[in-house]
Amino acid sequence: MRPWRLLNTSSLVPLAATGSLALATAAQAQGAPAQGAPAQAAAQPTASDIVVTGTRISGFTAPTPVTAISQAQLQEKAVHTVSELLQDIPQLRINQNVGKSSEPVGASTADLRGLGPQRTLVLLDGRRLPLTDPAGTIDTNVIPTALISNVEIVTGGASAAYGSDAVAGVVNFTLERNLEGFRGDLSYAQTKYDDFHRPAVSLAYGHGFMDDRLHVEAAFDYLRNSGQTSQASRPWGSHRTALLTNPNYTATNGQPRLIIADNSTFSQMTPGGVLGRTSGLALARLLGFPTGTGVQFGPNGQPVPFNYGTNVGGTYMTGGDGGSFEDGGNLLPILKRYTGYGRIDFDLTQDIKLFGDYLESRTETRSDLTANYDNGTLTINADNAYLPAALRSAMAAANMSSFALGRQQLEDGTAFFSTRTTMRRGAIGIEGKFGGWSWDVSGQIGSTHYRQDSTNNRIQTRFFNAVDAVINPATGQPVCRVTLQNPGSSNPDISGCVPVNLFGAGAINQAAQAYYLGNSWQSSVQREKVFYLNLKGSPFTTWAGDVSLAAGAEYRTEQTVLTSDPDSAAARWRSINAQPFSGKYNVKEVYGEVVVPLARDMAFAKNLELNGAVRYTDYSTSGGVATWKVGLNYAPVSDIRFRGTISRDIRAPNNYELFSRGNQVISQLVDRPSNVSGQVLQVTSGNPDLKPEKADTRAIGAVFQPGWLPGFRMSVDYYSIKIKDAISTVSGQNIVDFCFNGQTVYCASVVRDASGRLTRVNVVPFNAQSQKTSGIDFEAMYRFPLRTFGEGTMTFRVLANYVAELKTIANGATNDYVGLAGVSPPPLGVPQWRFNAEARYQIGRAKLGVTYSFIDGGKYDTRFNVTTLDIDNNNIPSRGYVDLDASYKLTGNFDIYGRIDNLFNVAPPIAPNAIVQPQIANSPFYDTRGMFWTLGVRARF
Structure with missing residues (x-):
């Protein structure tokens, strides 16, 4: 008998351990006692169990609300990625970048309460995971799904118990540690559109040796999806819907400032090139084109009329001859994931055990990028070598020395954005017990190598040199002006310049492309070292029972080193230009937690317990800070329990927020004073002056479990989180808008040229005055026998979240993001209501399930002023x-299963973001994939 092997937490009765409804369902499905059965009939966790239950002390019901997903539910959902597993939890937002920004492509981060992934602490078996990208987040895809026993989500501040960063809560993935034999899962999935093909394999094996003193486990996961990079493949995404600026808008004429319209095309870009509107209208008349048309260039490079549509703005118009990138907007990236995990446990004695584990995960992603383009920003001089003669004559007649040109450079070919992330974490430790106490000492080393590549990027200096082509008087051939003016230069930008012809689709030759195109890259290493010391036990007993104590210490170092190619370091590329930086800090923490029973089986209280925790954290970058938590459980009778907590939680800025030297993209921003959209350089960098943020969390609720209705349990909890000095990053568009609306703290980040034109926005994290959120969580489950078709059982479960507020307050101005369903600046908006209801029926070897998920709508932008008609339709x-799922046990060793997500192929609401290649359905909450079916088989030996 191995006393130290941990219990499979999916077989626990959670009402005594975690309060989780999900685990209750799993426990009863596996033959554990039904709710209301004697507690001694169920297996209970030992003091050494590594389980997050809202507390570090096992064996009591924590006052902190906990939502959990069991291994059985993971199988019912037929998922092979953690992001799919967690997407039905209303308190969580899963963010996945589809590849149209400089963020990690395909990464899925857990974000509790919509407060940002950096404020959600992600643990594996109760221990931290290394950061998986230089921005300081964790891609949940690195978790080995083959061994997940359960997932527990602490939906409230937990810094005092679990450490810094748990401002919004904790997500802990518990792996099985008692597996005997082999387990395998093979599945295939795809959409009804015959795309996003996803084969997946999960294998796990465990065995005990030496009379079970030595136990070994190993697991391997493989997943691949073919990706889907064309939103036009969906009926809802094929209408070229875009966000347009209304050229007729004034503050007093009653017309909307912005318009969402179909059949949108570029007003200043085509594959062959088009003149800016002012120059185009003037020169079109001299060329004899119809009144009201502009000038574009046909396949042979000759000027032809350009027909304008309606609602003509700086980027888009409705109809007309303009081009578009919209059809290629991404839905999901291509992704491959390999994960390997191994663990060894060895009992030195009856009371002392050695353990070690190793996790390695490699994720590869690929997504296409928007092709190189210039939205009416290229200057073409009258002496350009390739300028058609008719246009040159018209320019001379108009006394025009130059004009602006816009163009989609399709000749440059498809650009790809790819990432490769390799995460490794190894840990060793020893744990033991003496008397009624248990202890453990462990250390772990983690590292993540992150590589990001962008192909067919453009070196701006070289491209502009090539565009400015003139005739060499000595040869009569085109030459770059810079080469002609600097003969004999050794600078390859000058001596190697190849002139480029921009007039007409397909006009750019390969020699010119070889001169100005290239591949940019960045590579980073995130290193983490953590050492743990923990002690648990009962120091004494009161009149109401044992007092339980947990105490410990933690030391952690975090280091990030980022390098990039020389051209990025010199900011020569058209986009991204990651700047090298390095940063390092260490954290020292000590903590203590106690549970004090105050009353038990008395006239006024069936049970009354006080739970308290305190932690002192010392950051090398910002000094020391104390966090604490106080919680109370009160059960006047067996059927109902009241619970409440208050806590102080912290998060200090990470290496990227502090030390990043910059990353730049070209964004399409609307300048509020002129209501004209255009290309604007957006530079994101760190802020070494950031200080830690502090959060005050309050939660109060009740758990109802009537003895007269066995199998039923319900909980309702109110929560409030207020963050002081919140570390905030505001998008470039919001910075411009907020400055225009009088929030002067943002105006220092807005840069204009001498003419007042918006040229650059600096996006820098800062300490806002405060950020706050509040709302209500609801959870209910009812499980009962249903013998209509035989000896079956029925289970109903509901999870719901109501968000009353999600606000950021800075410089006296308040912005509320509840119901912000269209745009996606940080912080992202959250629905006001979100719930997930499911019904499951099990009879004999068969299981059937149906799930209904509701996601509330809202406003395209809750900050738009309805009285000034910011947008024509602000409602989302x-x-x-x-969703349907079913499984059938063929034999004792084999199951077959199937699942259909989004059974009725419900389209997402249309909400385009304001970029040149917009995501038409921009909110991360709504499904863009469409109906998705999965078939698989599981084996156990």
């Missing part, structure tokens, strides 16, 4: 999705 409708 809600959506509901139905």
Whole structure:
């Protein structure tokens, strides 16, 4: 008998351990006692269990709300990525970048309460995971799904118990540690559109040796999806919907400032090139083109009329001859993931055990990028070598020395954005017990190598040199002006310049492309070292029972080193230009937690317990800070329990927020004073002056479990989180808008040229005055026998979240993001209502399930002023999705299963973001994939 092997937490009765409804369902499905059965009939966790239950002390019901997903539910959902597993939890937002920004492509981060992934602490078996990208987040895809026993989500501040960064809560993935034999899962999935093909394999093996003193486990996961990079493949995404600026808008004429419209095309870009509107209208008349048309260039490079549509703005118009990138907007990236995990446990004695584990995960992603383009920003001089003669004559007649040109450079070919992330974490430790106490000492080393590549990027200096082509008087051939003016130069930008012809689709030759195109890259290493010391036990007993104590210490170092190619370091590329930086800090923490029973089986209280925790954290970058938590459980009778907590939680800025030297992209921003959109350089960098943020969290609720209704349990909890000195990053568009609306703290980040034109926005994290959120969580489950078709059982479960507020307050101005369903600046908006209801029926070897998920609608932008008609339609409708799943046990060793997500192929609400290649359905909450089916088989030996 191995006393130290941890219990499979999916077989626990959670009402005594974690309060989780999900685990209750799993426990009863596996033959554990039904709710209301004697507690001694169920297996209970030992003091050494590594389980997050809202507390570090095992064996009591924590006052902190906990939502959990069991291994059985993971199988019912037929998922092979953690992001799919967690997407039905209303308190969580899963963010996945589809590849149209400089963020890690394909990464899925857990974000509790919409407060940002950096404020959600992600643990594996109760220990930290290394950061998986230089921005300081964790891609949940690195978790080995083959061995996940359960997932527990502490939906409230937990810094005192679990450490810094747990401002919004904790997500802990518990792996099985008692597996005997082999387990395998093979599945295939795809959409109804015959794309996003996803084969997946999960294998796990465990065995005990030496009379079970030595136990070994190993697991391997493989997943691949073919990706889907064309939103036009969906009926809802094929209408070229875009966000347009209304050229007729004034503050007093009653017309909307912005318009969402179909059949949108570029007003200043085509594959062959088009003149800026002012120059185009003037020169079109001299060329004899119809009144009201502009000038574009046909396949042979000759000027032809350009027909304008309606609602002509700086980027888009409705109809007309303009080009578009919209059809290629991404839905999901291509992704491959390999994960390997191994663990060894060895009992030195009856009371002392050695353990070690190793996790390695490699994720590869690929997504296409928007092709190189210039939105009416290229200057073409009258002496350009390739300028058609008719246009040159018209320019001379108009006394025009130059004009602006816009163009989609399709000749440059498809650009790809790819990432490769390799995360490794190894840990060793020893744990033991003496008397009624248990202890453990462990250390772990983690590292993540992150590589990001962008192909067919453009070196701006070289491209502009090539565009400025003139005739060499000595040869009569085109030459770059810079080469002609600097003969004999050894600078390859000058001596190697190849002139480029921009007039007409397909006009750019390969020699010119070889001169100005290239591949940019960045590579980073994130290193983490953590050492743990923990002690648990009962120092004494009161009249109401044992007092439980947990105490410990933690030392952690975090280091990030980022390098990039020389051209990026010199900011020569058209986009991204990651700047090298390095940063390092260490954290020292000590903590203590106690549970004090105050009353038990008395006239006024069936149970009354006080729970308290305190932690002192010392950051090398910002000094020391104390966090604490106080919680209370009160059960006047067996059927109902009241719970409440208050806590102080912290998060200090990470290496990227502090030390990043910059990353730049070209964004399409609307300048509020002129209501004209255009290309604007957006530079994101760190801020070494950031200080830690502090959060005050309050939660109060009740758990109802009536003895007269066995199998039923319900909980309702109110929460409030207020963050002081919140570390905030505001998008470039919001910075411009907020400055225009009088929030002067943002105006220092807005840069204009001498003419007042918006040229650059600096995006820098800062300490806002405060950020706050509050709302209500609801959870209910009812499980009962249903013998209509035989000896079956029925289970109903509901999870719901109502968000009353999600606000950022800075410089006296308040912005509320509840119901912000269209745009996606940080912080992202959250629906006001979100719930997930499921019904499951099990009879004999068969299991059937149906799930309905509701996601509330809201506003395209809650900050738009309705009275000034910021947008023609600011309403985003809600959506509901139905999923079906079924499984059947063929034999004792084999199961077959299937699942259909989004059974009725419900389309997402249309909400385009304001970029040149917009995501038409921009909110991360709504499904863009469409109906998705999965078939698989599981084996156990």
